[in-house]
Amino acid sequence: MTSRIETRAPSLVPSEPAALPFPPLPFHVPFRAAGEAGNVARALTGSLATGGAFAAACERRLEALTGAGRVHFTGSCTAALEAIALALDLGPGDEVIVPAFTFCATAAAFARTGARVVPCDVAPDTLMAGPEQVAARLSARTRAVVAVHYGGSVADLAGLDRLCRARNVALVEDAAQAIGASRDGVTAGSVGRYAAWSFHETKVIQCGAGGALAVNDVRDRRAVARVLDRGTDLAEARAAGRRYEWVGPGSTFRGTELAAAVLLAQLDELGDVLAHRRCLVAAYRRALADGPCVPLAVAEGTRANGHFAAVLAPDAACATRLMERAARNGLDLSAHYRPLHLEPAGRRLAAPGTLPVAEGAWDRLVRLPVHTAMDERDVARVAAFLARESVAA
Numbered sequence: 001m002t003s004r005i006e007t008r009a010p011s012l013v014p015s016e017p018a019a020l021p022f023p024p025l026p027f028h029v030p031f032r033a034a035g036e037a038g039n040v041a042r043a044l045t046g047s048l049a050t051g052g053a054f055a056a057a058c059e060r061r062l063e064a065l066t067g068a069g070r071v072h073f074t075g076s077c078t079a080a081l082e083a084i085a086l087a088l089d090l091g092p093g094d095e096v097i098v099p100a101f102t103f104c105a106t107a108a109a110f111a112r113t114g115a116r117v118v119p120c121d122v123a124p125d126t127l128m129a130g131p132e133q134v135a136a137r138l139s140a141r142t143r144a145v146v147a148v149h150y151g152g153s154v155a156d157l158a159g160l161d162r163l164c165r166a167r168n169v170a171l172v173e174d175a176a177q178a179i180g181a182s183r184d185g186v187t188a189g190s191v192g193r194y195a196a197w198s199f200h201e202t203k204v205i206q207c208g209a210g211g212a213l214a215v216n217d218v219r220d221r222r223a224v225a226r227v228l229d230r231g232t233d234l235a236e237a238r239a240a241g242r243r244y245e246w247v248g249p250g251s252t253f254r255g256t257e258l259a260a261a262v263l264l265a266q267l268d269e270l271g272d273v274l275a276h277r278r279c280l281v282a283a284y285r286r287a288l289a290d291g292p293c294v295p296l297a298v299a300e301g302t303r304a305n306g307h308f309a310a311v312l313a314p315d316a317a318c319a320t321r322l323m324e325r326a327a328r329n330g331l332d333l334s335a336h337y338r339p340l341h342l343e344p345a346g347r348r349l350a351a352p353g354t355l356p357v358a359e360g361a362w363d364r365l366v367r368l369p370v371h372t373a374m375d376e377r378d379v380a381r382v383a384a385f386l387a388r389e390s391v392a393a
């Protein structure tokens with residue numbers, strides 16, 4: 001079961017001609033770390049409740065890795081975003097700006113408070129929202145802005161932070177895909193008032209289901225602890241030697257000790273995983289540079305984490321054709337999000353036609369396999385396939 005990655009970076013020179021049809025190439029193979037079973041066995045000797053030693057070790061490791069102020073291990077990224085929405089005390093009458101092109105959980109986590117989710121458009125080259133797109137949707141009711149770091153790239157955090165501070169609006173980073181990514185030397189997850197990472201098995205490192213919440217302003221630490229302690233003041237009460245009290249909203253958002261035991265083993269190997277993925281993505285970029293399918297742009301100064309590689313096909317029909325023909329050849333390509341306001345639960349958020357970039361890009365997007373169970377020969381084969389099939393009518 002354990003797939004070991006090569007510690008050496010893969011050679012980027014294709015060593016054999018691009019052959020078709022494919023030996024089957026899955027879109028994603030979840031990474032498995034060597035130390036998982038040992039950590040789980042150790043965890044089984046103690047309490048499996050939340051807030052244990054493995055969870056704490058993951059939290060300290062993530063703080064050191066990302067520079068985020070205070071990190072809490074959670075059951076998922078969605079749980080972290082839900083906790084953030086509660087800590088911000090959002091409700092009816094409040095507005096939260098979210099890029100239209102994101103996973104629906106980004107919006108659902110805030111919508112359930114009764115706040116209105118306001119989708120904004122994205123930039124045509126990165127499919128991420130920056131200050132320009134967010135500013136177009138700001139209103140007197142805006143309480144929070146969610147930056148989504150798409151595909152392991154990093155949104156314009158400096159610009160968004162400036163905009164949000166000037167308007168006294170909370171910046172939240174959905175860094176679900178961005179563990180280890182940085183821009184201008186600043187790590188994703190360390191800038192916003194809050195941030196959330198995912199360790200779902202579809203992400204760069206994973207524990208099946210898991211996440212983390214960053215609290216970057218010390219003034220928010222108490223509110224977050226109360227939400228994570230199921231709406232009680234448990235931590236304060238313990239410190240004061242008194243009985244806890246029910247003080248507000250909360251839930252069991254924390255992640256389990258067994259999941260943390262797996263994640264800690266994965267964090268041990270994060271450096272190798274990132275190196276492997278970055279090599280693959282760089283190889284894709286070189287191989288696809290002059291083709292009709294354009295790789296998503298990465299802003300200057302960005303050190304993406306290789307979460308995935310994706311291209312924009314010239315039109316939707318071409319994207320569909322590529323994915324269908326790839327599937328017949330054993331190659332697993334994947335589309336991605338439909339903009340929030342085109343989804344059944346999002347239709348009342350914005351009218352079709354009002355977010356033209358997201359609406360014009362989502363059905364041209366094709367994601368390419370990137371995982372530690374593949375190498376540069378696979379990249380060469382995928383690139384050759386794209387070059388051939390995207391011109392064939």
Ligand SMILES: *Cc1c(COP(=O)(O)O)cnc(C)c1O
Binds near residue numbers: 200211
């Ligand atoms: C994966 C993902 C989530 C949800 O993460 P979970 O840990 O599965 O809850 C949220 N936002 C984005 C952008 C994601 O990619």
